[in-house]
Amino acid sequence: MxxxxxxxxxxxxxxxxxxxxxxxxxxxxxxxxxxxxxxxxxxxxxxxxxxxxxxxxxxxxxxxxxxxxxxxxxxxxxxxxxxxxxxxxxxxxxxxxxGEKVNVEVAILIEGVAASGTLTIQDASAVEVEAEALHIPENIVVDVHNLPAGTNVTAADLKLPAGVELITDPETLVVTIEAAKTAAETVGEEADEEAAEDAAE
CATH class of the missing domain: 2.40.240.10 (Ribosomal Protein L25; Chain P)
Structure with a gap:
């Protein structure tokens, strides 16, 4: 703008x-x-x-x-x-x-679909950046297209527009790609939870 x-x-x-x-x-x-x-x-x-x-x-x-x-x-x-x-x-x-630079929080926008059999988890909804007042990005896009399970996207990995500098800790976790649980794993976890509840009673 x-x-x-x-x-x-x-x-x-x-x-x-x-x-x-x-x-x-x-x-x-x-x-x-x-x-x-x-x-x-x-x-x-x-x-x-x-x-x-x-x-x-x-x-x-x-x-x-x-x-x-x-x-x-x-x-x-x-x-x-x-x-x-x-x-x-x-x-x-x-x-x-x-021409003045300001510190603002900018929303994280996830685009794309990660690899089959995975879950995309957004760990941070926004990051703090320094930008010229008339050139503040409306959002920062993270493209997760085909990313495999085990992928961690940190603030340092973000692609910032020219002239925009990251203020948030670079090691801040922004997006995590995890392996989706199978039906058998989900059933097993539910059974374990029920057993724990029965034992507690």
């Missing part, structure tokens, strides 16, 4: 849960903008436009805010979503500068 999507922001005058509820009812998301030694600024963002930006760019979206005519680049550092109703409750925004 070489250019950041535009988002109009209003200064939030009222604070508190009641004010936040009223704002959300009016189609606005409460937000806090901070960073670079500035005092936190309380804002309101249009909920539909914000949701569309997050869908298109992922949770590490960089936006260009228009705050009363003042332009400011910001990274969506934390997005709080209602667990049941699935609307955005609140957003934390971090001030960034063009």
């Amino acid at each position: 070489a250019t950041a999507p535009q988002l109009a922001a209003a200064v939030r005058e009222e604070k508190g849960k009641g004010a936040a509820r009223r704002a959300r009812a009016a189609g606005q998301v409460p937000a806090v903008l901070y960073g670079h030694g500035t005092d936190p600024e309380h804002l309101l963002l249009p909920d539909r436009e914000l949701a569309a930006i997050l869908r298109a760019n992922g949770v590490n979206a960089v936006v260009e805010l228009d705050i009363a005519g003042q332009k400011q680049l910001a990274l969506t550092k934390q997005v709080d979503v209602h667990p049941i109703r699935n609307y955005i409750e609140h957003v934390d925004l971090l001030i960034v500068k063009r």
Whole structure:
């Protein structure tokens, strides 16, 4: 993303849960903008436009805010979503500068099918990387096509885009390819568990 999507922001005058509820009812998301030694600024963002930006760019979206005519680049550092109703409750925004590098967590995406008779286990859902603010990858792909049982993919094995550096411990296990259990092994394990339960009783 070489250019950041535009988002109009209003200064939030009222604070508190009641004010936040009223704002959300009016189609606005409460937000806090901070960073670079500035005092936190309380804002309101249009909920539909914000949701569309997050869908298109992922949770590490960089936006260009228009705050009363003042332009400011910001990274969506934390997005709080209602667990049941699935609307955005609140957003934390971090001030960034063009060319500045930031540390973010990027999701791991598994593609392909491992060798026959195996199970693919995802041990890490994301890794932390350092990337230029306007070039944060939406995800990092791990291709498991035809990988044999016993294969371990660590963070060091990830193929990162140019300019992106790994922050997570390189030895962190990301994906494991294990041999699938046979029907006989599964039956045997169940029998062992039942025997253990009977002995415990």
